[in-house]
Amino acid sequence: MTIEATSKAFAIWLTGLPASGKSTIAAALKPKLEEIGPVEVLESDAVRRMLTPHPTYSVAERDLFYRSLAFMGARLVAHGVTVIFDATGNRRAYRDFARSLIPQFIEVAVECPLELAMQRDYKGTYQRGQQGESSTVPGLQDPYEAPAHPEVAIDATALSANDAARKVLEVVKEKLAQRGIVWVIFA
Structure with a gap:
């Protein structure tokens, strides 16, 4: 699967502990990103209900779930849809796998x-x-592996969801500019 470098579509993975503010930031980001094209939020709880209606959260199940989530995101990006992963993705390997499938990838801690x-x-x-x-x-019982080198780090104790979204949007704007795409972000 190849993703066209000229496409405006990309993926943003919001990762953090459960209840860290990922969904709130995703909700603030989505309408702004829709200014440049279609956007889909892949919210892990909603997708999990479809893939594993009776989840056990075992390591094997999580491995399959996050690989499937990354594949779904990659397919959407390949078809011109920007994806926001709203998912803990507690292991770096899950997010690294998504990055390997989606060259236009932004990891947000x-x-x-x-x-x-x-x-x-x-x-x-x-x-x-x-x-x-x-x-x-x-x-708590399962480790959360924070990103080693995220493109964006959000201090959830200091920034509102809108300020966090603005910080992410600045990185999006830079990444698009690197691909020759100019995007003016409206307040």
Whole structure:
């Protein structure tokens, strides 16, 4: 599968602990990115419900899930759709695999202390982990491997979702300019 270098489409992977703010940033990014073309948010919980309706979150299942997610994203980008991965992707290998499939790839580290993520957790992920109902919560029982060299690092304690989105958009603008595509970002 080859992705045309002149295409405006690319992929952004928002990675961070569960409840770090990835979905909120994705929601702020999407309408701005739609100014240059179609955008699809691949939200891991929604995709997982389709691929593994009764998830176990085992290593083998996660490996398959994240490879499938990366493949879906690569297919969309190949067809001119910009993709926002809204997914923890707790292992670097998952994100590196996506990068290997999608040359126009931007990794965004959403940095958030575990304590703050636990306070923000409206889904109850950490609570289930602490109560023993789940044994594979990234950041608790399962390691979260932060990106070694993300294109963008977002301090979730200091930036609003809109400010975080603006920071990502500046990198997008630079990457597009490298490909000869000029994009004026409107406030």
